[in-house]
Amino acid sequence: MDNSFRQFLDTYLDIWRNSPLTELSQLISKDYKAREITGENIVDFGYEESINGWEQGFNFVKENNAQWILNEISVIPLRIDEKSVILSATMIVQGKSLETSNLFFQTFKKNNFDDWKLVRNYVEVGVLNDNLNRIHFN
Template identity: 30%
Template sequence: MPATDTLLKEFEHFFQHYQDVWNGCNAEEMNAFLSKEIAIRWAGPEANISDWGYEEAKMGWEQAYQQYEGRQPKWHFKVLHITPATENEVIATFWVTFEIEGKLLDVVKLFIQRFRKEQNDWTLIREYCEHLHADSFISN
């Protein structure tokens, strides 16, 4: 099996775990995936742009999970594409929709995330997110 096939198989297994942890609402576990050098850019629907690093990302997970505590949050992932970027890095592109207390919210996010495998662990090194309203969501 070529090295890229092995890398992708390992990543796909990891990425399912990553989604499960995301839905587990444990900020400490989510923050463990973050590289100390992470670079994040989020673009909002009104052309608002936010850039974050490691500390802001950690705080973001903590605040998000606190905000939704007790409200049964669930994130739904639709993977669009996963591709190797280097011999130890993978880029994942996916949609995320979100529900609280069983009700789907009018928010859709498009993520492009780059992960690096170091030793046996995957680390999120870069993230770009576009925030859309559900009425503009294109599912294909």
């Protein structure tokens, strides 16, 4: 894996775990596009809606003294300047792990300034953790 991307991804995940919105917003492209699936509901959104969603999530973590649990499932090179990452995210709230996770398919692209940015995201909300524990990649 590209060393600059590995460093970026580690930084991105650390920022996510620590919940500073200002830092995270700098890692998301202004041209960001996303789709979130919750049961039968499908929502498409862009940068501004994403920042609002992150803010709500980060506030929830802080207000409930919760902790993010992030699991890197796979990193897939798409092109020399583009990588796709599959992640699961759940939380520990009041000492108890949630029974579900959100499954993220995130695409990062290197911009003209040689910086990696999150450009696309597809999220499956409420996946049972037991189902995620069965995932095996070669």
